[in-house]
Every structure is written in C-alpha cells, then in structure tokens.
Amino acid sequence: MSVTSRYREAWEGFWREAPVGPGGVFWDAEPKVTAALHLALFERHLTDPGLALVDLGCGNGTQTRYFADRFPHVVGADLSAAALDHARRADLAGQATYRLLDAAEKGAAETLHAELGDANVYMRGVLHQCEPDDRQPLVDGIAALVGERGRAFLVELSEAARPVLGALAQDPAGPPPKLAPVFRHGIAPGEVADEAMPAYLGAAGLTVLASGELPLVTAEFASDGTRIELPSTWLVAARVG
Helix, strand or coil: CCCCHHHHHHHHHHHHHCCCCCCCCCCCCCHHHCHHHHHHHHHHHCCCCCCEEEEECCCCCHHHHHHHCCCCCEEEEECCHHHHHHHHHHCCCCCCEEEECCCCCCCHHHHHHHHHCCEEEEEECCHHHCCHHHHHHHHHHHHHHHCCCCCEEEEEECCCHHHHHHHHHCCCCCCCCCCHHHHHCCCCCCCCCCCHHHHHHHHCCCEEEEEEECCEEEEEECCCCCEEEECEEEEEEECCC
16 A cells, blocks of 8 residues: 555645745744654664664655764655655755655565664654555554664654644634645644554554653744644654564
C-alpha cells in the first residue's frame, strides 16, 4: 500500500505554494521550541546515537538541520518532492541528505533500511495528517527503519487538539493566515484517537518505552500575539526482545 494520489498531490500543491524560508508554514516553528524539546526527551532512550537519524516527514527541513548538528548522519525524508526542494535550498552547508520516501509504501522503508542499517526515527505531526488506511502501513514503515537497535520518537496531536483547531477554522475573521493553506489544499489534520497510537506501534512490533504530553508549538500567533500551541502526545518506541 502507498499513500493515495490525492494525498500526495495535496502535499505537492501545498509545498509548491509555501513561502521560502523558515517559519512560513503553520507547523514550522523554530527548533528551540520544537526539536530541541523533543531531543531532550528522546536522547535518554537512545542505545546508539551513532545510528543514522531519519526525520520522517521532514518538510522544508528546519528540524532536520537542527538534528544534523547533533547526529553524524541525518536523512530528511518526505513524500513531497516540492518539500524536499525547499529543504535542499535551505541547507546551504549540506548538513543533511534528503530522500523522497513514501513510508506507507510496502518495501520503501525496507529499501532505505537496507542502505542505512538500523536507524533512529523522528516524526512530528505526520500520522494525524494521513488517510486512515495509511496509518498502520506508515507505522509499519517506521518499524522497518528502526530495526533491532533504533528508537522512534513520535509526536502527534492529541484528541484535545481537535476543538482548538475547530475554533481556529471557524473564526469569523477566517483561519490564521498560516493555517488557511492547510485547509485549502485538503490536508486538514484528522483525528487519531489517543489510544490508537500505542495500538499502531504494537501491531508493528514496537513497544512504547516512554510517553507524555507536550504542546505542539506552531509558527502562528493568535490575534492577541500569543503563539498558537496544540495539545499533543509524544511516545518513544523500540523493538524489544
């Protein structure tokens, strides 16, 4: 199984229209309020920090470049060629490598694993944007990348984020400028039940080692100047035994 053509085309359209540079899209907050906070939770569970790190759903690579300063080999992977164009143009120093990857496609993750070996995986806010039928295959792909020694760190919107997004979308003045393109391109975040994430991981042969709650910080601000943050859940998972 691979992602639907409609879903892929939606992301291509979104990234072709996205502004160049960090912070131009809704979720592209600076690393100090995103990846840095996640790494502080993630790194204590790494058994081998020398493994390649795959930033799955890397978009324009803002978080990828942060990780590339801290890990020896970082791969930014995304199913959108337009997103990777943004990432490569922004990576002036060539800090990371980038790979067009549909991780829900059977065999794609296995192919990358054959090249990299076991890898640590970081994925922020991707699962809830997938079509429901693609979610388990995507997590299966993560399990293939992790192999026996890697660790996966996933951050996804919790169910509590749905009413927050609904209120933003239904604002009489219209949704915030950076959120509006997400809805316009038909990639509005869906709902993943909080209990579904551990179930997807378990079905893929992964065990949850740690979990918690942490706001998903966005690059958008409310009319009163406060930054928009969405309730989210994080999990660290690995193959155990």
